[in-house]
Amino acid sequence: MGGGPSGLMAAMIASWNGAEVRIVERKGKLGKKLLAATNGRGNFSNLELNETHYFTSDISFVKKVLERFGIFQTLSVFEEIGVLVKNSDSKLFPYTERSKDIWTCFMHELENNNVEIVLNYQINDITYSKENKIFYLKSDYTTFESEKIIVATGGMSSPQFGSNGSIFQSLCTLGHSLIGLRPGLVPLKINDDYLSKDNLGAKLIGTVVLENAQGIEISKKYFGEVLFKNETITGIPIIQISNFVHRYLDKKIPVYIHIDPFPTYTQTQLEEILLKKINLRPKKPIYLLFTSMIDEKLIPPFLNSIGIEDFLMSSEALELRDIELIANRLKYWKFEVIDCC
Numbered sequence: 001m002g003g004g005p006s007g008l009m010a011a012m013i014a015s016w017n018g019a020e021v022r023i024v025e026r027k028g029k030l031g032k033k034l035l036a037a038t039n040g041r042g043n044f045s046n047l048e049l050n051e052t053h054y055f056t057s058d059i060s061f062v063k064k065v066l067e068r069f070g071i072f073q074t075l076s077v078f079e080e081i082g083v084l085v086k087n088s089d090s091k092l093f094p095y096t097e098r099s100k101d102i103w104t105c106f107m108h109e110l111e112n113n114n115v116e117i118v119l120n121y122q123i124n125d126i127t128y129s130k131e132n133k134i135f136y137l138k139s140d141y142t143t144f145e146s147e148k149i150i151v152a153t154g155g156m157s158s159p160q161f162g163s164n165g166s167i168f169q170s171l172c173t174l175g176h177s178l179i180g181l182r183p184g185l186v187p188l189k190i191n192d193d194y195l196s197k198d199n200l201g202a203k204l205i206g207t208v209v210l211e212n213a214q215g216i217e218i219s220k221k222y223f224g225e226v227l228f229k230n231e232t233i234t235g236i237p238i239i240q241i242s243n244f245v246h247r248y249l250d251k252k253i254p255v256y257i258h259i260d261p262f263p264t265y266t267q268t269q270l271e272e273i274l275l276k277k278i279n280l281r282p283k284k285p286i287y288l289l290f291t292s293m294i295d296e297k298l299i300p301p302f303l304n305s306i307g308i309e310d311f312l313m314s315s316e317a318l319e320l321r322d323i324e325l326i327a328n329r330l331k332y333w334k335f336e337v338i339d340c341c
């Protein structure tokens with residue numbers, strides 16, 4: 001059940017092992033999320049695949065799974081089906097960086113191994129007959145029968161690609177338990193008095209970490225591009241950090257994103273840079289002082305956040321303590337996180 005990457009892989013390997021396989025998929029196409037991965041570039045795995053990158057209370061379970069089927073087994077399957085792999089900073093892509101090419105290799109393999117594909121059928125209910133040793137999978141139109149089933153119906157994120165949690169209730173009836181479903185790897189909604197629609201699409205590149213109200217770091221630190229959208233921030237480091245957020249927000253503990261776009265500079269070095277710029281062009285309007293340091297769309301909210309409203313005033317009007325404050329804030333962009341998107 002389910003024709004996402006897990007279902008496709010399971011179907012393919014089961015067919016290689018001699019099973020007669022049918023994939024039942026609720027959407028009109030297989031592998032919709034696979035096609036969307038990395039904006040269609042298909043970053044399908046990572047050379048550093050290991051249990052430390054998983055968010056779970058039972059790390060030994062992940063370890064056991066990866067010992068049985070880890071990165072080497074994954075790579076050998078991809079080689080077997082004809083995908084030429086590119087390694088980009090440990091991230092693995094098809095050489096062409098097109099998800100579609102992985103999809104095509106999967107489709108050929110399924111066809112070649114006579115896997116039956118049934119599209120546009122959503123399974124709503126599963127029952128099991130102990131007597132006949134058969135599972136019955138009911139959809140709106142028909143009931144499928146099978147001796148064994150693999151449930152690969154995904155979670156509930158991005159339902160436009162198919163995974164909508166439609167089978168979870170029935171699985172509970174069969175005796176499985178459902179742990180709380182929470183968003184993971186998602187953009188974050190922020191509360192900020194100074195950002196507006198004018199800042200749409202602005203970006204900061206730097207280190208990102210989650211902090212509590214006391215300024216103590218409560219997540220791993222990530223590096224990358226942070227994109228500002230309408231009241232939300234996204235980008236790879238934000239998406240990674242989103243995994244830490246819900247456990248605090250669930251308990252109503254306030255959390256903050258701290259972005260440092262200048263991780264290789266100390267505050268003192270930034271003060272020196274600003275002073276040098278001011279000495280070179282004392283009459284330059286203050287908003288131009290930050291050109292090439294931060295995204296120009298972020299200069300007005302940055303100045304507002306430190307209490308400067310006259311963007312045209314000459315840079316030379318800044319006092320030493322203003323420069324200290326500016327350098328401090330340049331390294332310390334802080335946003336309250338109010339929700340996961």
Ligand SMILES: Cc1cc2nc3c(=O)[nH]c(=O)nc-3n(C[C@H](O)[C@H](O)[C@H](O)COP(=O)(O)OP(=O)(O)OC[C@H]3O[C@@H](n4cnc5c(N)ncnc54)[C@H](O)[C@@H]3O)c2cc1C
Pocket residue numbers: 001002003004005006007024025026027030031032033034036037038039042043044045121122123124152153154155158161162163164165166167
């Ligand atoms: C925009 C986007 C980009 C991503 N980029 C990456 C990336 O670059 N690298 C990466 O590793 N991961 C990426 N991911 C995550 C990755 O796509 C998922 O981890 C992966 O698709 C999960 O695979 P799955 O087969 O378990 O579930 P899914 O891909 O969700 O597949 C589940 C399938 O089951 C079907 N289904 C659900 N319920 C039923 C039912 N009742 N009856 C029949 N069929 C049903 C669904 O229609 C769906 O086709 C991305 C996800 C998104 C949304």
